[in-house]
Amino acid sequence: MRNRKHPQLLPLLILSLCNTLVYAASTDFPSVTVPALPAHDGKSLFKGEPVPIVDWMSPDTINFTWGLTGVDNFENLMFSTYLFATLGSVVALLFVFRTFIYHINNQRLAITVASSYTTTASHFYSLPPARWFSLLRRHLILAPLHKLRHNNPLIVDLSAPPIKIHLGALPSRLNFIIIVLYLLSNILYCTLYLPWDGSVGPDGKLREPTKAALVAEFRGRTGVMAVVNMIPLFVCMARNNFVGHAVEVGFDIWNLFHRWIGRVVVLESVAHMLAWTVNKVDQAGWEGLAEALRVNHFYQVGLMAEIALVLIAILSASPLRHANYEFFLSMHQLLVVFFVAGIWWHLYIDILPQMIYCNIAIAIWVADRIFRILRILKNNIKWRRKGLSFSVAEVAPLKGGDAVRLSVELSTPFKYRPGTHAYLYVPRIGWWQSHPFSIAWLSTEGSAQMIEMTQMPNSLEARNSTLTATAVEAVSHSQSQASTSRNLNAPKDPYDPSKYRSGINSVQVSVATVSHDGTSMRQKTYSNLENCLQDSNPHRPLPASPPSFMVRNSPALPVKHRDLVATGTPKKTTMHFIISKHNGFTKQLYDAAQSAAATADPEKPKKGCVLKALALVEGPYGGHHSFDSFGTVVLVAGGVGITHCLGYVRHLLHGYNEGTVATQRVKLVWVIRKSEHIHWVSDWLEEILRMPLCRRVLEIDIYITRPSGTTNGNGWAGRGGLVKIYVGRPEFEAVLEKIVRRRIGAMAVTVCGGGAVSDSVRAATLKFVDQATIDFSEESFTW
Ligand SMILES: Cc1cc2nc3c(=O)[nH]c(=O)nc-3n(C[C@H](O)[C@H](O)[C@H](O)COP(=O)(O)OP(=O)(O)OC[C@H]3O[C@@H](n4cnc5c(N)ncnc54)[C@H](O)[C@@H]3O)c2cc1C
Incomplete structure (x- = not known):
């Protein structure tokens, strides 16, 4: 049985740790509002510019434009804790749900395997789930927000000028609800208990003027909430997201939350700045405000953070983000540096208690970067006698066109999980860029070891x-x-x-x-x-x-x-990617590989036709889904989405031969534009088809949507009935209906492809969720 990691309690521990830290830091908080700098001596902490000497008890607006006057730190702390509790509860609920599903899956796998795949077990698991569960899945867990659209982006196609405006994809219904709850909780926490009738000062009297007091408290609340939200914001952007790992949620979902939390941080910090502006203008007019910004570091760095944040928000809008992703990403990272530096300094100048939240967010970012660097070092750096050596990738244009195969030998053996992806850095194309690609195939060469065949197939x-x-x-x-006892070179790669x-x-x-x-x-x-x-x-x-x-x-x-007893450690692990051509990094890589092939020496075709370039692999990431416990697994791939599916097919077939998975039927449906695209992965398909007992388990349907010339899939049709080639688009509902009728045990459907394919498969699956136990998952190649 595959030894999957049990979800950890780590995220909850981290959350409680955060709260403990916050409480620890808050023990010195004043329970009533006091000025931040109790003894203003006419000099600021920085550069000695003058600061106003204020009598904070006097009924003057100036009190509320400076320091923490009018800011209720106790309530701010309370609402920060509420926000953590809200987010923590969502994570905890997800964790409980995942653990529940994990145990159901594990139990199904164990019982199916232990019962020797009896019809009874398979029949039992093929039964439809409880009605409430299928309703929950149909209307909440798997449902698109509205009608059928989820992953398929809304794109406005303008004819003049010929531009495509990418308006983004819609979140699923469940994600939408989580986002709405999160937005509502922020609105509540920013507005509850504000002193609408005027706040009471330490002397027990109402502060005057009441409007300024209200605005000051709102300023404090929104500022605090903006900084508090930096923690989930940074958790969601981390590639090494331990919370995500524990609740088994993919990066595309975290990315969605990252964007929404980011929007909230922007809104709250803009509200924070506007509130200060209102009081400042009331007190000193626009000239006073300009003067404050001119002389005071505290305001200057705050403004710097604010400008960076607003620019981030503008650049992150879907049309701009998708128009040039690489430009967006570089600007985003640069602006984040200004934002974080500005906020940190802003908090540091007045030693504000929210410093701790900012430091935690920075620590998360630093930890993620450290893990990323460690992963790169582990995968790509070899210590040899001659010194250090780095991974070199071989990039070859593929016969099918529009894509290259990039193969890179890793410096250490690699534990592969199907469904994982890795980030690729090819400095020759752009040293600052890293792009995610599914690990399409992993090949391992073992050391020559003597192995014994311990059991011969002596009875059939x-x-x-x-x-x-x-x-x-x-x-x-x-x-x-x-002899019958043979010595074979057995690689350790299973x-x-x-x-x-x-x-x-x-x-x-x-x-x-x-x-x-x-x-x-x-x-x-x-x-x-x-x-x-x-x-x-x-x-x-x-x-x-x-x-x-x-x-x-x-x-x-x-x-x-x-x-087969293999004792050797593998000598060489090579990771293969199929990279299809878009407009940026992938196009440059494709062009470089094409020109290397074009300038190849025909005398030495092997030497010159492949582009060799330094390439660093960072990963693996993802791979949260396991289909080991499902009797029937349907994998749908659109175009290059096949890279996500191949690993699963190979793993399940291997498991079937080993008796370690419950899977007894695997259907691969691949939708491609041209029949030549089969060449992208034809070697690996061949290898899969050579696996033992493959005929018992596997069926491959290839749909060619724009065939040119031959329609037999370049000779791929047939293969003893294993591979069927169709022309046109598949009717996913009809395809699934057939499989549902012939299913064995519980069924899993997974899809990786363009948005339209994903949405059609999701819609088709939803039609059958109350007829059979069907799990649905999708992998998205864009965010
Ligand atoms: C988990 C995952 C696995 C993937 N696996 C594969 C694979 O096996 N084979 C394959 O060909 N493609 C895969 N992709 C898609 C691949 O990452 C993008 O096509 C590639 O980054 C485009 O680079 P570009 O500069 O040529 O893109 P552009 O032409 O600039 O943009 C094309 C699209 O790619 C997206 N994109 C661009 N850069 C990035 C980036 N750094 N991170 C995320 N998205 C980006 C943009 O949103 C844009 O919509 C995968 C994507 C993800 C998220």
């Missing part, structure tokens, strides 16, 4: 009902070896197809079939086990439950991975 008698008696003899066919080729497919299998009456015997030799299985009855439809030979606890097991 239960394999097919047509065989009344069998005598199966596995003999080594290797020309170099003649997925390595060469293992299957050498470990299983290279085993010749002789099957002696005795007729029913026992009078005749037919002997046939197969070149590999897979052919033998297939030949036993190629037309037999897949059974509702696996055939009895798949009984996992039977002694008559087919050769399994655990039968």
